Amino acid sequence: MSSTDPEHIAISKSKGITIDWKDGHSSSFALGYLREHCPCATCTGAHGTPPTTKPASSPFQMYKPALKMLDVESVGNYAIRIVWNDGHSTGIYSFEHFRRICPCEQCAGQKGSAA
Ligand SMILES: [Zn+2]
Numbered sequence: 001m002s003s004t005d006p007e008h009i010a011i012s013k014s015k016g017i018t019i020d021w022k023d024g025h026s027s028s029f030a031l032g033y034l035r036e037h038c039p040c041a042t043c044t045g046a047h048g049t050p051p052t053t054k055p056a057s058s059p060f061q062m063y064k065p066a067l068k069m070l071d072v073e074s075v076g077n078y079a080i081r082i083v084w085n086d087g088h089s090t091g092i093y094s095f096e097h098f099r100r101i102c103p104c105e106q107c108a109g110q111k112g113s114a115a
């Protein structure tokens with residue numbers, strides 16, 4: 001339980017989020033990584049359903065503005081909601097989720113091949 005309590009959260013809307021945990025661990029999440037690991041139902045995708053549908057006919061399809069967080073709101077004491085500049089805002093990132101997706105070598109090693 002206590003290992004998923006954040007001691008300090010540093011948010012940079014153009015770079016990402018760094019969380020220092022109460023157990024001394026520190027996690028840095030780049031924007032793209034966070035967006036890819038959005039925990040909402042749309043992004044995780046129901047079985048057999050493509051998570052995103054892109055309009056195939058847009059001539060501007062190639063143009064992608066740099067990913068940014070427009071807003072970050074705390075949700076209770078257990079999570080934060082990220083509003084992305086691509087219009088997505090339904091991802092509620094619990095601290096447990098953050099800890100689970102910690103990209104550091106130590107945590108990546110622990111995950112093994114279970115996923
Ligand atoms: Zn999502």
Ligand SMILES: [Zn+2]
Nearest residue numbers: 027102104107
């Ligand atoms: Zn880690």
